[in-house]
Amino acid sequence: MNRPLRHVWLVISVLFVLLFTSTTYFQVVAKDRLNAHSQNDRTLYNEYGRHRGAIVVDGHPIALSETSDDTYGYLRTYDPGQMYAPVSGYYSVLYGFTGVERSLNDTLSGEADALFYHRISDILSGRQGQGATVDLTLDAGAQEAAWNALDGRRGAVVALDPETGAVLAMVSAPSYDPNRLASHDRASVQDAWTELNEDPDRPLTNRAIGGDLYPPGSSFKLVVAASALESGKYTADSEIPGPGTWTLPNSSAVMNNHAGGNTEACGPDDASTLADALRQSCNTSFAMLGVDLGEDQLRETAEGFGFGQRQEIPMSVTPSTMGEGMDDAQIASSSIGQYETRVTPLQMAMVAGAFANDGVVMQPQLVDAVRTSDLSTVAELTPKEVGQPLSAANAAEMRTMMVGVVEDGTGTAAAIPGVEVGGKTGTAEWGEGRAPHSWYVGYAQQGDRKIAVAVVVEEGGYGSQTAAPIAKDVMEAVIKP
Known part of the structure; x- marks a missing residue:
């Protein structure tokens, strides 16, 4: 060469x-x-050119893929959009996805391992591959009742089936229209994204399971009362102190007995039973009770309800928390749902659910079933226990006390004629010069129908006036559909 x-x-x-x-x-x-x-862009075209399964509530698709005449192939649509947006999330060509669209993306797109044999079957038969349909546990009536009752006010509602953990309602307000973010018109999507992110009311935040979390106020007294019963030192009839005012230990701060600066004592000789203290929502009673129980006992009970645990429903839930290494003054404030106690509405619905389920806390779950295009079921809801923070006997005692709150206490606005309803209101202070958050946490049962619910309305004032009527509407939608 x-x-x-x-x-x-x-x-x-x-x-x-x-x-x-x-x-x-x-x-x-x-x-x-x-x-x-x-x-x-090729990746985007491949992703959006694939059929995506529907998200369904009570047989109605709230998220659906429809063929489009552009380069993407399919357009994701939502109906009704705003009411379900915090659950469904959005599926955007520019900003990705959130909610169930994100957490179950592999299932909806058909790429999940559980759908392997279904994909093979599609290939061999020459059928176009399709994503699986996700049936949610939500009750359409309860969801609509919660949405309408909140009426656009900032806040959230969560309702659970106490026996299975199925999420019956999850509403966060204000919300947004996911269709605006799912559009294939990039300019309009960008405008919607900017508008939503600049909105001071944070419509993209799912307040039911995340965000900044909330002080629970007096609704946390349910946890303290349960802890007292479990300690073995107290019963519902145990007499506990409840003076009109109490100077916090090693502090100059003075706690009033009731919200709004009311300094009336809880009973004769500045004392009442535990049941009466819960019915009247006595601050000094529960502050002193929490100090007597101590941080370790309170934390053990709270963790039994799910505090500190990261839940996947399948969306990720921010863990609820208590302060750590607290002195007696801080324990006292924590025991009435203040100081560093912070919760999600989902967590408080789990607390209520435990009392209606003989002390057992169930894992919240949003997915009822996953079905392929030929209607075969590849996954179904399987109830799972989170823990048991109190015995069945003490759960029954808690229910009796909570019924007293609704029948002749601060929670009368949640009463439903002919139905056993128990609960606890809360008025949570959170910022100087700001109106307190309004809470209601409770349950209702009639025959084989049960529901646990938590409602928070930001700056809504007294829980007895604002949150309790909302809870009533949601409970009625399930108990008396």
């Missing part, structure tokens, strides 16, 4: 090695990075 031919062969060999190396790099080494690149 003469010298010029050798040079040509060498150049060709080098070019072949470079071509092989670059091809290997881009197709193997850099594949994932390039696929995930925000400017890779």
Whole structure:
């Protein structure tokens, strides 16, 4: 081989090695990075050109893929959008996805491991691949009742089936229209995104399971009362002190007995039973009770209800918390739902559910079933226990005390004629010069129908006036549909 031919062969060999190396790099080494690149439109077209399963509530698809005449192939639509948006989330060509759209993306897109054999069947039969349908546990009547009762006010409602953990209602307000973010018109999507993120009311936040969390106020007295019963030192008839005012230990701060600066004592000789203290929502009684129980006892009970645990429903839930290493003054404030006690409405619905389920806390779950395009079921709700913070006997005693709150205490606005309703109101202070948050936490049962509910209205004032009527509407939708 003469010298010029050798040079040509060498150049060709080098070019072949470079071509092989670059091809290997881009197709193997850099594949994932390039696929995930925000400017890779081909990935977007592949993703949105695939059929996506529906999200269904009581037989009605609240999220659906419809064919589109553009390059994406399918358009995601939501109906009704705002009422379910905190649950469904959005599926956007620009901003990704949230809610169930995100947490069950593999299932909805058909890529989940559980759908492997279904994908093979589609390939062999020549059918176009389709995502699975996700049936949610939500009760359409309860969801609508919660949405209408909140009426756009900032806050959240969560309702659970105490025996299974099924989420019957999850509303966060204000909400947003996910159709605006799912549009294929990029300019309008960007405008909607900017508008929603600049809104001081934070409509994109699911207040039911996340956000900044809330002080629970007097609704946390349910946890303290349960802890007292479980300690073995108290019963519902135990007499506890409840003076009109109480100077916190090692502090100059003075606690009033009731919200609004009311300094009336809880009973004759500044004392009452535990049941009466809960019925009247006596601050000093529960502050002193919490100090007597101590941080360890209170924390053990709270953790039994799910505090400190990260829940996946399948969306991620921010853990509820208590302060740590507290002195007696801080324990006293924590015992009436203040200081560093912070909760999600979902967590407080779990607390109420435990009392209606003989002391057992069930894992909240939003998915009732997953079905393929041929209607075969590949997954169903399986009830799971989170813990048992109190015995069945003490849960029954708590129910009796909570019924007293509704029948002749601060929670009368939640009463439903002919139905056993028990609960606890809360008025949670959270900022100087700001109106307190309004809470109601409770349950209702009639025959084999049960519901546990938690309602919070931001800056709603007294729980007895604002949150309790909302809870009543939601409970009625399930108990008396």
